[in-house]
Amino acid sequence: MSNDDILLQVEDLTTSFRIDEQFYPANDHINLDVYENEIVAIVGESGCGKSAFGHSIMGMHHQEQTKISGKIHFKGADLLSYSNTQLNKVRGKEISMIFQDPLTALNPLMIVGKQIEEGMKYHTKLSKNKRKQKAIEILNEVKIPQPERVYSQYPHELSGGMRQRIVIAIAIACEPSLIIADEPTTALDVTIQARIIDLLKELKRRMKTSIILITHDLGVVSEMADRIAVMYAGEFVEIGEVKRFLKNPLHPYSKSLLYSLPSKNNQGEKLHVIKGVVPSLNHLQRQGCRFKPRMNGTDDSIHEETPTLREVEKGHWVRCTCYKHFQIENSHQVVEEEKDDVFQGQ
Amino acid sequence: MWKFVVRRILIMIPQLVVLSILVFILAKVMPGDALSGLVETPGVDSSTIEDMRTTLGINDPVHVQYLNWIKGLSQGDLGTSYIHQRPVLELLEARLWNTVYLSAAILFLTYLIAIPLGITAGRFHDSLIDKLIVGYNYITYATPLFIFALLMLFVFGFQLQWFPTGGSADINLEPGTFSYYMDKIYHLLLPALSGALLATVGTIQYLRNEIIDTKMKDFIKTAKSKGVPEAKIYSHHILRNSFLPIAAFLGYEITGLITGSIFLESIFSYPGIGQLFLQSISQRDFSVVTALVMVTGVATLIGTLLSDIILSLVDPRIRVE
Amino acid sequence: MTFFKVNNLKVYYPIRGGIFRRVVNHVKAVDNINFELKRGETYALVGESGCGKTTTGRTVVGLTKATSGEVIFNNLDLTKCNRKQIHESRREIQMVFQDPYSSLNPKKTVYDIVAEPLRNFENLSKSEEREQVEYFMQKVGMSRDSLFKYPHQFSGGQRQRVGIARALTLKPKIIIADEPVSALDASVQAQVLNFMQDIQEEFGLTYLFISHDLGIVRHMCNRIGIMYKGKFVEEGTREDIYENPQHIYTRRLIASIPELDTDQHQNSELLRKNIEEEYQKENDKYFNEDGSVMDLKPVSDTHFAALR
Structure with missing residues (x-):
């Protein structure tokens, strides 16, 4: 991959949310390149800032509750400098979004065909009839049986899997070059999840679209993504190719996440547990390695004072030096008294 | 849709019956009737009032009165206002x-x-x-x-x-x-x-x-x-x-x-x-x-x-x- | 003596139609299922949403009424016994719910939440009650400081542990866990699963584990029943189900588990495609003409599948 293939370049992006009259960064000076025709997964636990990242690219945040700085280069322009009207020309046409819950993501009072067409109304000069024709084509494309019939159905008349196909159809209606998929399979049953994964991969191959896949599920990442960026407490801690990452994760957080999953290999054994909880935005310690408080028995000398994301092998980036000294212990730690972890509700 | 409306209208019938019984009972338990005011009016003796009551049906058993009232209701007869001396419907x-x-x-x-x-x-x-x-x-x-x-x-x-x-x-x-x-x-x-x-x-x-x-x-x-x-x-x-x-x-x-x-x-x-x-x-x-x-x-x-x-x-x- | 057994359990909901809302048909949420729990084991009910696994769990604890069939526990049929007997059996079968955010009363302190079952079933003095609550809170790894805090002050994993502490206070024999970790993040999920295994040993618990996540089920459960459209399509030990699945639906479910090993992707994609084709083509081998599931036939001593 060369620099010419970069589709989206996020540079020093900081997104802060207002909590009690103060702004706290949910994304803290992050950088990421998204290449053409790739699926890059943003992975982390709830509250790590991965959804905020997707919303920042689309300019979806509430303006008064959010502060954004940095640059988001996309096709020769900085999206962050765009006005809302300018962004409306990008949203849906160049970049679109797939949401987690297909039931709530669709307007219950509008037939699905109209919801698919709506974007075309603002982004193309197609006539009403042409739009309908195109919508039916897209329904076909996302493999909906009897597209003409489904066109005039309401969301509640469709099953969960069908609804998610509609949400995908809306996202691809204007053939965008980037799709941000925010937990696209989390609300679905496993067999449907498998089919939606296959569908997204196929669409990506055929339409040459790039996808930013936001998820907490490493299984989905493994099935779908080319590259992975692991996010912890508002920062990327590790970025690399999925294949290499899954065989050899480096950052302590990445390792811990992977080993906490039940799999064929650790059957009957205790699962790895990360001590403590994800810190909330307004109680996060922002100096030094943010993962330090959750590592067992490590001394401060292994961490950098101001950790940076460093390329340790080609295309594989890791934050902080502590990864060199971290081993997953096979024996699981007994759940201990958690005095300090009482979570201050956000 | 029409089935729903028909069903709802059918359900309204028992509701109306209960309502009418309640209204009727309430009216009956009120002290006096439209003729009570005539008692001790000069020129009207009590037997005349009794006769009027009988002709008006006020002396009939309660259920007969109720049925008569319902019969009237269903024919659009809401009774007569004593004060205005006109049919209630007109009023x-x-x-x-x-x-x-x-x-x-x-x-x-x-x-x-x-x-x-x-x-x-x-x-x-x-x-x-x-x-x-x-x-x-x-x-x-x-x-x-x-x-x-x-x-x-x-x-x-x-x-x-x-x-x-x-x-x-x-x-x-x-x-x-x-x-x-x-x-x-x-x-x-x-x-x-x-x-x-x-x-x-x-x-x-x-x-x-x-x-x-x-x-x-x-x-x-x-x-x-x-x-x-x-x-x-x-x-x-x-x-x-x-x-x-x-x-x-x-x-x-x-x-x-x-x-x-x-x-x-x-x-x-x-x-x-x-x-x-x-x-x-x-x-x-x-x-x-x-x-x-x-x-x-x-x-x-x-x-x-x-x-x-x-x-x-x-x-x-x-x-x- | 059987420990716990469900015989021919049916839960039907009427569908009404026409002007007079007569019962025209039934939704068969649970349709004639049989299974047995052995003391100390973890038995999984697995299936996709709407397959009837949650209804089964709710019926077993008495939150939903059975249309017919038996739920045998302590040689008593819980669907037919009197109020007092149900009350008694209820303390021995407890439930842990899916969503630790909505299953705890936000206006009560953790202490009151955990003490509530004790207050319902036992006449303890204040100090005895306190002792019991502290004992179980300590068992689930919660500090004394947290006793008088409210649910919103805790993280999801901690809340789920409070839910489990509440279920433990009456020293139940069976715990029905309905998707206990599916609302939790991976690292927290691991914590709760480990912990459930620990207390199972310590208190000799039997789990009925209801889940759609076959990865977790493989990790936690000894025996597994796969449900589809209110019926069992397959039942067997963990090895039977994962190494030697017989029914197409089971195979489809297992093939759908996302594979972490990227080298296997080509294989698993191919496998999924083949299964999908077989599913379309050889439907009559696995399902009756009307699409319903067949009756279970023995494959081995421990393994049953709904085949022709």
Whole structure:
């Protein structure tokens, strides 16, 4: 991959949310390149800032509750400098979004065909009839049986899997070059999840679209993504190719996440547990390695004072030096008294 | 759809029967009857009264009386008003229409005021304009209708003399002419406005909350992510969803207005059924009272049916079969 | 003596139609299922949403009424016994719910939440109650400081542990866990699963584990029943189900588990495709003409599958 293939370049992006009259960064000076025709997964636990990242690219945040700085280069322009009207020309046409819950993501009072067409109304000069024709084509494309019939159905008349196909159809209606998929399979049953994964991969191959896949599920990442960026407490801690990452994760957080999953290999054994909880935005310690408080028995000398994301092998980036000294212990730690972890509700 | 309506109408039959029994019992347990007042009237001895009672059926067993009353009801005979010496039906007709006009005017003005205010408050919630509208809402919510209406009557009727202070039309005008209808509207305006200004509370609050709620929904994010301009997001997505509960409430609103116009009609001496109701109670004109209770009962049942039908028309998720 | 057994359990909901709302048909949420729990084991009910696994769990604890069939526990049929007997059996079968955010009363302190079952079933003095609550809170790894805090002050994993502490206070024999970790993040999920295994040993618990996540089920459960459209399509030990699945639906479910090993992707994609084709083509081998599931036939001593 060369620099010419970069589709989206996020540079020093900081997104802060207002909590009690103060702004706290949910994304803290992050950088990421998204290449053409790739699926890059943003992975982390709830509250790590991965959804905020997707919303920042689309300019979806509430303006008064959010502060954004940095640059988001996309096709020769900085999206962050765009006005809302300018962004409306990008949203849906160049970049679109797939949401987690297909039931709530669709307007219950509008037939699905109209919801698919709506974007075309603002982004193309197609006539009403042409739009309908195109919508039916897209329904076909996302493999909906009897597209003409489904066109005039309401969301509640469709099953969960069908609804998610509609949400995908809306996202691809204007053939965008980037799709941000925010937990696209989390609300679905496993067999449907498998089919939606296959569908997204196929669409990506055929339409040459790039996808930013936001998820907490490493299984989905493994099935779908080319590259992975692991996010912890508002920062990327590790970025690399999925294949290499899954065989050899480096950052302590990445390792811990992977080993906490039940799999064929650790059957009957205790699962790895990360001590403590994800810190909330307004109680996060922002100096030094943010993962330090959750590592067992490590001394401060292994961490950098101001950790940076460093390329340790080609295309594989890791934050902080502590990864060199971290081993997953096979024996699981007994759940201990958690005095300090009482979570201050956000 | 028709099945649903038929079923609902069938369900209304037992409801009506129960209602009629209750009304009948209430009328019967009231002390005295329409003839009690004649006792000790010079020239009328008690045997004459007894004879009259027998001819009027008042001495029949209770269930026979009830059946006779129901028979009358089903033929449109609501009995005779003792005070006015006219059939109740005749008495009701003109006044019922006046009340319907007044209610329709209140409803129209309520929506005319409440919908723009509700939308503005919801769209710009937490802004100064929203706070002003919510403030207006608190004031109107806390203001009792009978005081507010009196104040309106005093200021605009008696002091400024902008509006008439009683009646439903000038008696000198020929019914049916254009100026007669204009005069009717003129008479309606002040009571309708008084009622509407206070009735906006529910609609404004509902609409505001619904819009704030809907704004946060995921499908609004979907619309935004499609590149739909904000004004279109409001007109295509938010408003229709936010109007659902208000549309659904329309049926109840209508019945509420018909039964709730008692104060307004008395204060503005507007000849509607509310005013008639108060008069009839104080004059113990029970045949009129029972008829009015029956009429409002039926109106309530029809209103709820109307609400359900409206809801099923505007919300595709509720398709009644 | 059988420990716990469900015989021919049916839960039907009527569908009404026409002007008079007569019952025209039934939704068969649970349709004639049989299974047995052995003391100390973890038995999984697995299936996709709407397959009836949650309804089964709710019926076993008495939150939903059975249409017919038996739920045998302590040699008593819980669907038919009197109020007092149900009350008694209820303390021995407890439930842990899916969503730790909504299953705890936000207006009660953790202490009151955990003490509530004790107050319902036992007449303890204040100090005895306190002792019991502290004992179980300590068992689930919660400090004494947290006793008088409210649910919103805790993280999801901690809340789920409070839910489990509440279920433990009456020293139940069976715990029905309905998707206990599916609302939790991976690292927290691991914590709760480990912990459930620990207390199972310590208190000799039997779990009925309801889940759609076959990865977790493989990790936690000894025996597994796969449900589809209210019926069992397959039942067997963990090895039977994962190494030797017989029914197409089971195979489809297992093939749908996302594979972490990227080298296997080509294989698993191919496998999924083949299964999908077989599913379309050989439908009559696995399902009756009307699409319903067949009756279970023995494959081995422990393994049953709904085949022709």
